[in-house]
Amino acid sequence: MTANAPLLELRDVVPSFEETGLMPAPYNLRIMPGECAVIDCRDFERAAMFADLCSGMIGLTQGSIKFMGLDWSALHDRQLNALRGRIGRVSRNSSWLNLFGTHLNIMLPHLYHTTDPFDNVVLHATELGYRFGLPGLPTSAPDRLSGADLARAACVRAFMGRPDLLLLEDISDTLPEENILPFLEMMTTARDRGCGVLWFVRSAAAWHEYRKAVNIHMRLLDEGLFPMRVV
C-alpha cells in the first residue's frame, strides 16, 4: 500500500443483486487510513451485506473494491483470507461457533492468521476483556452468555491484533452503557495508528458522542449509498 493511498475504495461498484438483494446501483466510498465513516442503515441485514461487500465476499457485476491497494477480485483464496485477517469486525448475528468456548471464538482469527505465542494472545485478549468490562476471558460456549457479554466479547474480538480496518455493525442496543466510552476510546486508539473505521449505525444516538470525530457520514438505502453532511 502506497502512502496517501485510500485504505478502502469502492469505485462504481454494482453488487450482484441475486447474491445480495442490494440494489444494483453504483456504490462509491473512499476511506483513508485513520478515517471514520458512519453509515446510517436501519436494516441490519443490508448493513451486514454491505460489510460483506467491503470484505470482498460478494460478486460484482461492475466496478472494483480495493482494500490496502489490492483489488479483492484479483486475489487468490489464500491472499483473500490473509487480507480479510486484517479486518476487525463486529457482527450482529451468526458470528459465534458453539463448537468452541467463547475464549477460543475471540482468539480464533488471531490464532489462525498469526504465529504470536499463545500466552501473548491470551494476555492481549484478557486485557481487552478487562477494558470492555469482562472479568476475564469467558470460557463457556457463546450461546450460554448474555447478550451484553456477547456484545463485549464481540468488541474484544474485533479489536484483537491491531486490525487495519474495522467493520462495526450496530450493537448499541446490546452493548451496556458503561462500555460505550471504552468502545469509543479503543476506536480512537485504532484510528490513531492508521486503522480505518466503517461504522454502521441505526440511529444518530448511537454515534452522537463521537460526532465531531467522524469524517464521513453516509446513508445506505434501498436505492444506494448517499453522502450526508457531517454536522
Place this chain on the structure above:
Amino acid sequence: MTDTPTHAPDHVAPQADPMAVPQPDHDGRLVHLLRRFAPWLAALGRLTRHQVRFALLVIGSGWGVLRESMRPNSWRRPVIYEFRATLRQVVSGGFLSIVITATLTGLMVVSQAAYWLGYAGMAQMTGSILVSVLVREISPILVGIIIMGRSGMLSLTEIGMMVLGGEVRALQARGIDPFLALVMPRTFAFTLGGFTLGMIFAVVSLLMGFVVAHSTGAITSSVWTFFFNVLGAMTTWDYLIIPLKFVLVGFFVGVGSCVSGLTVGSNDTMATIMPRGFARGIMLVLVVNILFMLDF
C-alpha cells in the same frame, strides 16, 4: 377479397410451392417430439448430474485435503485444535460401539468358522478364513458404518447447521477458510480414527471369538497359537491392504460427511440433511470395500 386470383403475384409464388411444405412440417414434428421428451431427458440429466456431482465433489475435496495438508502453513493452531477435538470424538465416541460390535461379530464368525471347519476336517484353514472374511472384508465395512453413525453424522449435522446458520460465512468474513479449518482436520481425524478403531475391532473380534470357541471346545490351541495361525495366514498384501482399507474408509467417511455438510442448500433441514448424508456415507463405505475387492 373474395376472388381468388388466377395468377398469383410473383412475390407470393414461393409460399404456394408444394415442395416447400414438408420441411416446416418435419421440423415441427421434431420440435414437438423433443418438447414431449424434454422433461424426461431433463429429469434424467438432473439426476445424473446430481449423483455425479457428489462423487466429483468427494474426489476433488479428497485431493484438496491431501494437497493442502502438505503445506506447512495449513496446519495452523485452530486447525490443530479441530483435528485433536475431532480425533478425540471419533475414537472415544466409537470405542464402546466398536468393542461391542467386535465382540458380537467375533462370537458369530470366529466360533462358527472354528466349529464348522473343525467339523469338516479343515481346521488348518481357520486362520486364512478368518483373515479373509473377518479382518479383511467384514471389519472395514462395520468400522466404516460405526464411524459414520457415531461421528460422521455428527460432523455432517454440525457443519450443515453452521452453513445454514451463517457461521461458515462469518468464518470466511474473518479470513478463516472453512475447508482448512473444518474439512481438512476432520478428514484426517476420521482417517486416523478409522485406522485405530479398525485395529481395535480386528483384535477384539478375533480374541472374543477365540474365547468362545475355546470355551466350547471348538478350538483347543492356546491364544498365542491361534493368533500365530491368523498372522501366518496373512499374506504380504494383507499387511498392506487391511490397514489401507481402514484408513481409506475413515478418510472417505470424513470427507463425505464434511462435504455433504458444506454443500447443504438454503432449503435443507435436518430432515433432509441426515438421510442424504447417511445414504452417501453407506455408499462410500461400500464403494471403498468393493474397489478393493475388485483389484485384490
